[in-house]
Amino acid sequence: MADSWRESSLMSDINVRSESVDVEQIMRQIRARIREKRGADYTEAELQQLATVKLEKFLDPRGLRSDMVQQFRQKHEASPPPPNYEFEENTLFETHRGLLRAFRKLFRPLLKLFLNPDRITTALHLQSRINAQAEERWQREMLSYELLHNMTLEVTRLGIEVHNMKMRVESLSSRVDFDERRAKALEGVVQYRTPPVARQAPVASDTADAPGVAPSETDATGERRRRRRRRRRRPGGTMADAQGQNWTEQQGGDSAGDADDSGDAGDEPEPQGSTES
Amino acid sequence: MKLAIVVQRYAADIAGGAELHARYIAERLARHASVEVLTTCARDYITWKNELPPGEDTVNRIRVRRFPVSTPRNPNTFGALSRTVFEQPHSVADELRWLDSEGPTSPDLIQHIRHQADAFDFFLFFSYRYYHAWHGCRAVPSKAILVPTAERDPALGLSIVAPIFRMARALMYNSHEERAIIEHISQRQGPGVIVGVGSEIPEHPQPARFRRNHQVRRPFALYIGRIDENKGCPEMFAHFQRYAAERPHGLDLLLIGSSVLPIPKHPRIRHLGFLSDEDKFDGLAAADLLIMPSQYESLSMVALEAWALGKPVLANGRCDVLKGQCIRSNAGLYYESFEEFVNALFLLEASGPLGGILGRNGREFFRRHYSWSVIEQKYLDMFRRLSTEPAPAVEPLPGFFARRSRVLPPAAAVVAAAPSGAEPA
Numbered sequence: 001m002a003d004s005w006r007e008s009s010l011m012s013d014i015n016v017r018s019e020s021v022d023v024e025q026i027m028r029q030i031r032a033r034i035r036e037k038r039g040a041d042y043t044e045a046e047l048q049q050l051a052t053v054k055l056e057k058f059l060d061p062r063g064l065r066s067d068m069v070q071q072f073r074q075k076h077e078a079s080p081p082p083p084n085y086e087f088e089e090n091t092l093f094e095t096h097r098g099l100l101r102a103f104r105k106l107f108r109p110l111l112k113l114f115l116n117p118d119r120i121t122t123a124l125h126l127q128s129r130i131n132a133q134a135e136e137r138w139q140r141e142m143l144s145y146e147l148l149h150n151m152t153l154e155v156t157r158l159g160i161e162v163h164n165m166k167m168r169v170e171s172l173s174s175r176v177d178f179d180e181r182r183a184k185a186l187e188g189v190v191q192y193r194t195p196p197v198a199r200q201a202p203v204a205s206d207t208a209d210a211p212g213v214a215p216s217e218t219d220a221t222g223e224r225r226r227r228r229r230r231r232r233r234r235p236g237g238t239m240a241d242a243q244g245q246n247w248t249e250q251q252g253g254d255s256a257g258d259a260d261d262s263g264d265a266g267d268e269p270e271p272q273g274s275t276e277s
Numbered sequence: 278m279k280l281a282i283v284v285q286r287y288a289a290d291i292a293g294g295a296e297l298h299a300r301y302i303a304e305r306l307a308r309h310a311s312v313e314v315l316t317t318c319a320r321d322y323i324t325w326k327n328e329l330p331p332g333e334d335t336v337n338r339i340r341v342r343r344f345p346v347s348t349p350r351n352p353n354t355f356g357a358l359s360r361t362v363f364e365q366p367h368s369v370a371d372e373l374r375w376l377d378s379e380g381p382t383s384p385d386l387i388q389h390i391r392h393q394a395d396a397f398d399f400f401l402f403f404s405y406r407y408y409h410a411w412h413g414c415r416a417v418p419s420k421a422i423l424v425p426t427a428e429r430d431p432a433l434g435l436s437i438v439a440p441i442f443r444m445a446r447a448l449m450y451n452s453h454e455e456r457a458i459i460e461h462i463s464q465r466q467g468p469g470v471i472v473g474v475g476s477e478i479p480e481h482p483q484p485a486r487f488r489r490n491h492q493v494r495r496p497f498a499l500y501i502g503r504i505d506e507n508k509g510c511p512e513m514f515a516h517f518q519r520y521a522a523e524r525p526h527g528l529d530l531l532l533i534g535s536s537v538l539p540i541p542k543h544p545r546i547r548h549l550g551f552l553s554d555e556d557k558f559d560g561l562a563a564a565d566l567l568i569m570p571s572q573y574e575s576l577s578m579v580a581l582e583a584w585a586l587g588k589p590v591l592a593n594g595r596c597d598v599l600k601g602q603c604i605r606s607n608a609g610l611y612y613e614s615f616e617e618f619v620n621a622l623f624l625l626e627a628s629g630p631l632g633g634i635l636g637r638n639g640r641e642f643f644r645r646h647y648s649w650s651v652i653e654q655k656y657l658d659m660f661r662r663l664s665t666e667p668a669p670a671v672e673p674l675p676g677f678f679a680r681r682s683r684v685l686p687p688a689a690a691v692v693a694a695a696p697s698g699a700e701p702a
Contacts, residue, residue, distance in 0.1 A: 021634050023607050026624070027594075027617075034616040174525040181526060181626075 072145055081138070084131040087124040092117055278310035278660065279396065283413050284403040285381050287316040287343075288329065289336050294578065295426040298474045299403045302424075303339050305475075305653055310660075313397075314341040315390065317381045317409070324349050325381035344386035354378050363431040363689045369680040372437045382408050391416040399660060401449075405441060406432045414441045419668035422659070424449045427459055428573040429597060434691030439463040440672040446663050449656070451576035453605075453700035454597040461695050467669060470659055473576050475649040478585045479555070484563030487556065491549055496626065497529040498591070499564035501557060501579045502571070504536035504548070509570030509593050514541050516618040521545045523619060528565055528626060533557055561586050565632060566625045572596045581647050584608050584639030589625045589632050591618070601699035608639030 093104045111117060284299040291297070303312050314336070318327040325346045334341045358375040361367050386409055390400065394417045402410040405425040414421040423445040427433055442448065442463035450456040450471045459465065487493065498517075504510050517530050518541060532540065532548045533556075540548050552560065561567065567583035569592040577599060580590045590609030592599035594617070603609035610621035610631075624631045645651070674680065 021607055021631065021638070023604050023610060023635075026631070027610060027621075030610075030617055030620045030624075033620065034614075037616075170522070170525075173523065177524050178526045 073142075081135065084135065085128055087121070087128045089121055089125075091124075092121055278398050280306055280310045280312045281390070281393075281397040281400045282306075282312060282314045282403070283386075283390065283400055283409055284314065284316050285325075285407050285409055286319050286322065287314050287336065287341055288320065291320065293322060294576075295404045295424075297578065298424070298426065298576075299401075300336070300339075301474055301476070302401070302652075302656070304337055305649055306656060307339055309653065309657060310398075312339055314339055315386060316341060316343055317383045317386060318343045318345050319381050323352070342389070344383045344389060346381045346383050347385070348377075348380070348382045350378065350380045362435060362687075364687050366683050366687065367685050368683045369436060369675050369685065371683070372435050372685070373680075375435070376408055376411055376437065379406070380408050387412045387416055394420065399446075399663070402445075405438055411437065411441055414445055415671070418444045418671045419446065421445045422447045422449060422663070424451075425455065425459060426451060426575045427455050428575045429454075429458060429692060429695075429697070430573055431687075431689040431692050433458065433462055433695075434686075434688030436685050443467070444669055444671055446666075446668055447659050449659070452598045452601060454601050455575050457700050458692075458695050458697075462691065468659065468662060468666070470655050472652055472655045473581070473647055474578060475647050475652050476578055476582050476585065477554070478582060479558050482558040482562035482586060484559060487559035487563045490556070491531075491560075493529075493531070493563065495529050496565050497531045497563075498566050498568050498622065499531050499533065499560055500568050500570070501533045501561070503534050504532055504538050504540060506538055507571070507573065509572050510538055512593075513568060513570035514546070516612075516615050517546065518543055519615055520619045520622060524623070528622065530568070531560065531564070533560060558582070558586065561588055564588060566591055566622075569593060569596075569599055571599070574598050577602075580609070581643055584636075585643040585647070587636035587640040589635035589639060591621050591625055597697055597699055604699050606639055606642035608635045608642050610635075 093101070093108065095101050095104070282299055282303045284296060286293065286296050287300065288296075289300075291300075299314070303314055306312050317325065318329045318331050319325040320328040326349050327345050329343055331343050331345050334343060355375075355378040358371065358378050362371050362375045390413050397420065399420050399422050400413065400417050401422045401424060402413050403424045403426060404410055405423060405427055410423065414423060421444070423441070425442070425448060432438065439462055442459055442465045445467070447467065448456075448459065448465070448469040450459070450469055451473050453471060456469060456471060460469075500510070500513065502508055513530075520527060521543065529545045529547065532546070533550075533552050535551050536548060540546065549560075561583055564583075566589045567580060569577050569580050569590055571577070572593050572595045574596050575598060577592075580592065580599065580602065583590050584606060590599075590603065592603050592609055592611045594600050594611035594613040599609075600611045603611050610625060612618040612621050625635065626632055
């Protein structure tokens, strides 16, 4: 809502008061306004890229799986990782038979003459450590997954909330937009007059402000104004039509009253031909 | 004075940009000289199939001579050759093959031009990128005046087109931007003038009749032209749908022209189909503004028509020509993103602060630069100037081996390296 308001007020900043305009200057103003609104100067390509990220797939409330963590665990249990195997320097020569152990120890230099068991030992030892680390990583992943799951739930909830807010903002923005449009139209057609008589006369009703209107006429004028408030723009007529024609408000003393009516959403100025007089 | 207008297609009902341009110029110059149009029998710019009878004809009191197209275009061959010359290192021979495949290949037309060279004072060739213009300019270089109608497309980067730009006696440009890129690519220094084209603007268009006939009750922005991807219509539709969602009381979008693209079903987008000129001008007069979403334009006649009727234009800012015209005329805004589109549209509405002023500027811009008296005078001045100046030398094609050497850079890269942006007035 605040953004809409700011946009509306900034729009009015560009109102042109003179006949000479500079298109480049106007475009600079528009771009400055867009930058200010965005907060950062993203290019259109960057925005497009951001927009194409397929978050909806995950954040769609209808497709959200509330038992994701459970399913993940089940999947993990269905195919558990193989057990790890501790592998140290002497693992290769270990045996519960003392004599055999002695023989192996005795002939180890001979074995080393034909191959290098240290390399095998080192590699298998490293593999064992890697397996242990993988198990730890799995535990951490489990936590991350749970966290991600909770975040997904939260973001989905926020997404729904944002969607609702967007609809509200859109509705409010359309009303602001309409008011802005009507205000612009009125600016162009209404001649403001400040009748000295009206200022001096202490009157209770604003209808009596109209100069030259006798108290006895005020009721009839007020009735006319109420009728006018109810009417909307002619079907088929556009702002362009309206601007190109004369207005009764420019001629009569109703201008002050019409200016007061500007807060009424259904009220728009009408061409002379269709205005009651 | 006797003039020949050489153009790829010519008929009263052909609405293509360059073809319409050629017809308007032929009809206007016929008031000052004897004009004959030399063209092909094709109607379809994709296949160049012979559809009109060869021989003499008269179109709007202009004598037209048509020649058959010897080989219709094969889209597959043309596509493959286009990829070769636009995107890969290639040879002059590849480019010549590309030119033949693009068409409209009419050796009879070129033969006629060569034989009748003495019968005309000048030959005006329209659209640099087609067969008739390239071979025609080489057939009568001392009498060739080229109306390039060039856009910023990869064909400009082909090595075979630069000599044509250099050897033509004069170039009649459509815009400052077109002149800048052609002069950069070809290093041309000969005579040239920015002319463009006028239009037959009715004195009293009737917006009320348009609204009544087409049941239009709300203010609207108008698009006129072929509804095509190349014209930037998908982006316009996307932007407009977002605009409509943001501004429920904003403008509607009306489309005039034939469609080769599915049009989104949206309550505020209406397609009226192909309309008569009378209807089109009534529609322009009834519109709040004209939208020109095309990125590739050498001159937008419909934008000029909108300005002639005092309507502002919202143009695609990525098109240097349209952007330049908006700036020089002070009669239109331009966009490069959705935000710019929506802000500019808001400002240009008839009830907005700018529309009226920009429209008045547009009317003045059209009157000053594109009224027929101004355009005719520029052509006549050029003919007068050329009749006293010597013709430049003809540049020969490379030799047998040089022509086949694949050392030329991709044409798209050549164009991409050329300076871009709107030119100052």
